[in-house]
Amino acid sequence: MNSLYLDYCASTPLHPRAFQTLMDSSKLYYANPSSMHEMGFEASLRVEESREQIARLLQVKATEVIFTSGATESNNLAIIGVVRAWMKRTGRNPHIILSEIEHSSVYQCGKQLAKEGVEVSFLPVNRQGIVSPVSVKESLQANTILVSVMHVNNETGAVQPIAEIGELVKPMPHVLFHVDGVQGFGKLPVELDYIDLYTVSGHKIGGPKGIGLLIAKEHIEMDPLLYGGEQELGIRPGTTNVPAVLSLAEAIAAAFEEQQKKFKHLMALHDLVYSRLAGISELVMNSPQPPLSSPHILNFSYQGRGITSAMMIRMLAKQGIIVSSQSACSSKAKQSRVLMAMTQDEMISSSSIRLSFNETVTLEEAGYLVASVEQMVCQLKSKNKFDLLQKYQMNS
Structure with missing residues (x-):
């Protein structure tokens, strides 16, 4: 049977184009892209070409594309990285807004930050599993610095009103808007103009496991979660997984097409x-x-x-x-x-x-x-x- x-x-098979790219690049670009020799430079060049390709497709700047190990790291970096940078700069505890239906990699960030003294509002949803923009507006406080609402719920498929929430938050430059786009990306159209931070996972769209990205607009101040290197603009240290990056770029291109x-x-x-x-x-x-x-x-x-x-x-x-x-x-x-x-x-x-x-x-x-x-x-x-x-x- x-x-x-x-x-x-939960996970998708590799798209044929992503699979071929993964196999070919694994043979060709095995050198460390941070190395100063010619093979390292060639591997680094391929990574930057992929970054540029993804940036063009998502209509963002290449410097706003940060490669990570996947959605969990991207979501943690977006939420905890932003909050800790703000606390370090101001010496105060901020307020953030999440929904009750966020993926655990967002929801548990809120729970952990609450233990650290951050004010966290978890917004309710209606019977259809949808957050009300009105509840976002009513929850905003003077010290609110971040709103995080997913695009598509990973259990029910409910589409959240991210455009309305983005327009609501946009006039408030001190409030950043993060969207976990893992289940929406490649399925539904999305505009990133009103989104400050956006998460994508490779293996949800026909790319390999262990690779994802975070779109973080240039105006965002964010602390790294890891230390030990200057890769990914100093935000995400560690040896870049070159074949996975190239394969992710191919999966994203195929998703758009x-x-x-x-x-x-x-x-x-x-x-x-x-x-x-x-x-x-x-x-x-x-x-x-x-x-x-x-x-x-x-x-x-x-x-x-x-x-x-x-x-x-x-x-x-x-x-x-x-x-x-x-x-x-x-x-x-x-x-x-x-x-x-x-x-x-x-x-x-x-x-x-x-x-x-x-x-x-x-x-x-x-x-x-x-x-x-x-x-x-x-x-x-x-x-x-x-x-x-x-x-x-x-x-x-």
Whole structure:
């Protein structure tokens, strides 16, 4: 039985162009790009060409592109780096604004900074999992220095109103706006004019693991998290992973070129699966429909006591379907923090399934997915009836 992989939010296969670039550059550019000899210079030149290419595509300056090990480091650098630089300069504790549904690499930064004396506001979301720009405006304080709201939620696909929030914050030069663009980049268009800090992850868009980037506009003051070298403008020391950088640049170029075609196909997949699953009375659809969500993510829960995400993941795996319930970084949690913020319902939060698609999934495979979910629901209904009967007989 061939597996039907539907966990593309967690990681994607290498795009063929990115794969070829990774293989070729691994053979050619193995010298340390910080070395002063000719081979080191050649490797450094290739890195800077990639930086320029990415900058042109994102319409930013090359000096604003910082290569990192991935989204977690980029998010930590954006939030903790900015906060610590401000505290060092002013000697005061700032205020920052995050949402309750941020990825753990943002959310846990807020929790850690709160322990260090930083004022942190975690904004609520509505039932569709969307932050209100009004709540951002009402949370602003005189000492607010940073707002961080993701573009697309990694569990539900809910699209956040980042343009509205960016326009709200833009007239306030002392307040920076960070956007975790990991799940939106390559899926939905985004303008970086109103964004000060923007995060991208390589392996979410067909690039290799262990590489990502942070767009940090020139006016931003930021402390490094690591020390020991002057790489990446002194912000991110360490030997540059040349093949990964070149492969990331190729994946980003492919994402821009193929975005419209992919979006059309993802919409067709989403429409088919959503319409069928929404008709199953035992399921609760946690994802809003486009345009309030990105079409590559669909999240639902089972309404029935004792039914968990882990149970359903195993049942679908027996049908050859690979799914998840949350972010891979939070996969050991029994309840979804995101769904609790949306619903305040423990049953919904502990029985969620996240389906995440990419352009290689066919409509035929989507039909098989729906049939498998329908079969799973029938089995779960039978299980619940059996459990109730057992309970009744024991009480009798």
